[in-house]
Amino acid sequence: MIGDLLPPSTLGAPKEWFKLQKCNPIDHPICLNHCPLEASSTISVSLYSSIFGKFKNFCEEDPEREDNQFTYKFCYEMVKYYERKEVHQDEANKMLEKYLGPSVELLTVKCKSSDSSLKDAHTNSTMSFSKYCGANFEYKCDDYSSGTSPYLEIWLYFSVSEAMLAEYAIVDLLTSNIYALKKSLKILDHYYKQVDKQARKMPQTINLEYLLFPKVTIDDKCYSIQIIRQIGNYLLWEVTFSNEQGPTKKAYVKAIQKRKYSLNTHQLLAEAGYAPKFLVYMEYFNNHSTLNHITLNLNDQDRNSLRVKIEMIVEHLHNLGHVYGDLHKGNILIRQFENNDFDVKLIDFEWSGKVGSAHYSHFMNHVGIKWPDGAEDGKLVTKTHNLTMLNQMLLRTGLLQNQIEY
Structure with a gap:
């Protein structure tokens, strides 16, 4: 070519x-x-x-x-x-x-x-x-x-x-x-x-087709990072840590802009068990999938249980005085247990933070996304915006039925 x-x-x-x-x-x-x-x-x-x-x-x-x-x-x-x-x-x-x-x-x-x-x-x-x-x-x-x-x-x-x-x-x-x-x-x-x-x-060994994540040190041991797969089209990857001294470890890697990422909000939800523990890399979850893949085969009782769980996390965050600016299906990981209970984790906190300090990106995607009134580039993220986005997401994934979308 x-x-x-x-x-x-x-x-x-x-x-x-x-x-x-x-x-x-x-x-x-x-x-x-x-x-x-x-x-x-x-x-x-x-x-x-x-x-x-x-x-x-x-x-x-x-x-x-x-x-x-x-x-x-x-x-x-x-x-x-x-x-x-x-x-x-x-x-x-x-x-x-x-x-x-x-x-x-x-x-x-x-x-x-x-x-x-x-x-x-x-x-x-x-x-x-x-x-x-x-x-x-x-x-x-x-x-x-x-x-x-x-x-x-x-x-x-x-x-x-x-x-x-x-x-x-x-x-x-x-x-x-x-x-x-x-x-x-x-x-x-x-x-x-x-x-x-x-x-x-070794001629012909230089291959830059795949991402290069930096090595990580855990308990004084240095691990190389190998990519298993990318999660959908999101900037989230499932990876393994490997070295010569011990077994491999799994983790998630989320690509973020570090100057904008709210470590504080992430840490608050991680302490409550509603987000991955934050190290250099995020802890790995077995059998978790993004929200839209989980809801396809749920019965009405399970749908209701999962909806309540997600609403509880948003309520918990609001009670702490924080908001989450990018509440959509790709930022929620779900695992269903054998007893039909659910483990729910939020994974992206770039637009998150304390009420009155968290702002939307200046380059929001307005194509195919219906943002709440007042949710605009560079403007403050509010609890009302969160609740509106939550309602829209629950409707689109079939977790909230017989409701009028607004």
């Missing part, structure tokens, strides 16, 4: 790119880069490699004085008018090379031309580690007369915005931050050196 692609200077034209994304021979987008919007991965690139997650963490740090000085000088020089793109490009490359360290130079790649012959295509500048590309930079004239998109053209050279080749090529945008870029490139350099060593020993 890659060999048949036209050069980035051609595919960078939005008309050509969108045509290729929708009309390809294998019936799916050739790259999940959000262009068009439906060509997106539900799992971010950061979950495949911790380097990208560290980049985002570095963006939260305060840069040093030299970083601020470079940013000012770089911006000052780049906003000047240059009659020729090459002059603009050379000046930028010199400044980036001096600041970032590794050499920055043009990279030549073979690409297919419109007449099916191979021709050379050139990046504007590339920073390389050994034989691996660390970063690409794309420059455009002030009038954008080429008609191509800088974003589309740059990653088509297989550079890293935040990109990797898994089952599909996946590309996500990163916040522009020169300080974070400088620190992350050093980590990327170290990573590629390790790849080189491993590839020389």
Whole structure:
């Protein structure tokens, strides 16, 4: 597929790119880069490699004085008018090379031309580690007369915005931050050196198709993480911990944005037995399923019992002065025991917290979800919202019947 692609200077034209994304021979987008919007991965690139997650963490740090000085000088020089793109490009490359360290130079790649012959295509500048590309930079004239998109053209050279080749090529945008870029490139350099060593020993062993969760230490023993399965389309995985000294352990991994996650609310429900115990990873539950899979084969008595259990948990949370902002079937794990009792656990607390402090995300999904009145991007989560969402969820899963949905 890659060999048949036209050069980035051609595919960078939005008309050509969108045509290729929708009309390809294998019936799916050739790259999940959000262009068009439906060509997106539900799992971010950061979950495949911790380097990208560290980049985002570095963006939260305060840069040093030299970083601020470079940013000012770089911006000052780049906003000047240059009659020729090459002059603009050379000046930028010199400044980036001096600041970032590794050499920055043009990279030549073979690409297919419109007449099916191979021709050379050139990046504007590339920073390389050994034989691996660390970063690409794309420059455009002030009038954008080429008609191509800088974003589309740059990653088509297989550079890293935040990109990797898994089952599909996946590309996500990163916040522009020169300080974070400088620190992350050093980590990327170290990573590629390790790849080189491993590839020389065992060629064809480098496989980044699966997520890479960090190792965990329990009782002074270090365990590697292996994925068993993803739970539906949710950012929840069933995994095993394994090491050479003892038996494997099972756990759940929930991908969260740590700055927004309410550990306090999670801990309160965990102490009452209504949420998994929170360590680095969440405890594993045998034979638990998401709510919608459990309700399919229940009789009326069991439905009523399960509904009461869920309502009791929400009431318990409200009595503690907390709210849960994302009450839907995918965030509730259920297990039915032989005596027909139920174990119910909530698992996601990113929009949770104390009443008056918990807020909805600024990027709520409003497609196919009927949110309560007042439940809007960035607004406070209220108990009334929780009760409305609870009622809607119980209706949709068949646990609440002969009621009017509101």
